[in-house]
Amino acid sequence: MQPMPDYSISVCEQLKALTASGSLQVDSAQMDVAKMLDRVLADLKRKRPAAKSSALGWMFAARKKSVETIKGLYIHGSVGRGKTMLMDMFFAMAPCQKKRRAHFFEFMTDVHNRIAAQRLKFKNGETKQADPIPPVAADLYAEAELLCFDEFTVTDIADAMILSRLFSELFSLGCVLIATSNVEPDNLYRDGLNRGLFLPFIDLLKKYVDVVTLDSPTDYRMEKLNSQPVYLTPLDQRADMAMDASWMQALHGRKALPTEIPMKGRSIHVPLAVDRMARFSFADLCDAPLGPADFLAIAERFDTIFLDHVPKLGPDKRNQTKRFIILIDTLYDHNIRLYVSAAAMPEDLLEERRGTEGFEFDRTASRLFEMRSAEYLAQTPARRAAE
Structure with missing residues (x-):
């Protein structure tokens, strides 16, 4: 049996250790982002059940209707500034049994495949759920309560048209999102076809994540x-x-x-x-x-x-x-x-x-x-x- 990860260490502490060893240069902009990631870590640790005190307690916990909202983080800035490195540090420390780190393109390919499979089930009479988004979101959340996306960008109209509904479902279930991007949220899918239909997703994103710029002086x-x-x-x-x-x-x-x-x-x-x-x-x-x-x-x-x-x-x-x-x-x-x-x-x-x-x-x-x-x-x- 593998030992449990040490959740006491923080992204800030790891960053300090790497700079002290000479592996990284001291970078105040990176440290500011690390502090924000540590805030999310603290929220995730607090959300984890402290102990399995009783079967009855777990039953009542499962019946709670309100979902605790943990704000994620959207890190944007120029290339080569350390966004991915910081997110990977965070992901390794995140105290979630179910978590997923993926490139955004890969995730959306998976989503489209799941939607197609759900529609086929409805066509074949295997389900009465005509709308594929809720069951797909439920399946995604069952597999990962924490989603970490690298290089979040939207260029495909098919992605743009489903993101708002998909993440409305995911966030309502309690999903936490961490993302890196070269583009600030307001410029996502900029000049894209039917962009007006995409704008509700930007508002939704800002509601459930804190947006931070990482622009270190060094690439x-x-x-x-x-x-x-x-x-x-x-x-x-x-x-x-x-x-x-x-x-x-x-x-x-x-x-x-x-x-x-x-x-x-x-x-x-x-x-x-x-x-x-x-x-x-x-x-x-x-x-x-x-x-x-x-x-x-x-x-x-x-x-x-x-x-x-x-x-x-x-x-x-x-x-x-x-x-x-x-x-x-x-x-x-x-x-x-x-x-x-x-x-x-x-x-x-x-x-x-x-x-x-x-x-x-x-x-x-x-x-x-x-x-x-x-x-x-x-x-x-x-x-x-x-x-």
Whole structure:
């Protein structure tokens, strides 16, 4: 039997220990957020039953109609300031037997799947509940009383249309929400289709969470990545090792996992992702039947892309070459920080320059060079911070 976690430690205490050891820099903005997370921890600890005093006591407790409201926290600010690190510290300490930490995109994919399954049950006569939202919310709450979302953002109209009703149910059940985001609540789903129908969710969110800005003066993620080469050639063991080293530095101890980016009726598979970083091979993106909309979804989802094993592009790879041109155009237009391992320097990747494709690849090569420049790299976090 595993020992129970030590709930006496706080996020502030852990942050102080890490700064004292030299693992982190002293950061007052991070400490302010840590104090707010500790407030939520204290509320969660107080809510936990102190002891199983009697079966009768538990029965009466279960019959209580009023649900104790614990305000969660919505942490927003520029990339690389430590939002995810603080939330992960909190999640590890949270005294909840049922808790869930997920990227928001992953959570919403799960929600849509559950709604579809509930509608199918109603269609098949397995339930009389025509509205799928209440049972889906009840199931979600039964699995997790605490939800921690990384990179909370709303870009899909299908998500936008159900969030208010879904979280009305979840919050009424007593669910506690902690979220990190690059976007303040008032700018969620900004300029989205039928945004007026989404606005009640923003009001609901502000009612059940405290909103705090984390804008440290230092972008710790970029501070580490700036020392790493961003274009490695030729394709050999040294290039693979250098890409792995840059990736590990970017992870900063976090665990990258596969994920999916939902599209209309399908999804884009992401082999490895954490926060706003992802790692693909050339084959993942250019051998697969992906198009401009897919690359746009990737650019909107991630700030930093690692792309392994770009080969030389001969006449037998015309489709892959076209996709690669579109991919680089999209990443460049969105100021994505790109790490590449390739078989040759940009101008030598295309083996035969013929017609329009040759001219287009000249632009691609030029952009790959520019994406290595200090000026371009300096813009990459600024774009997200401005959103």
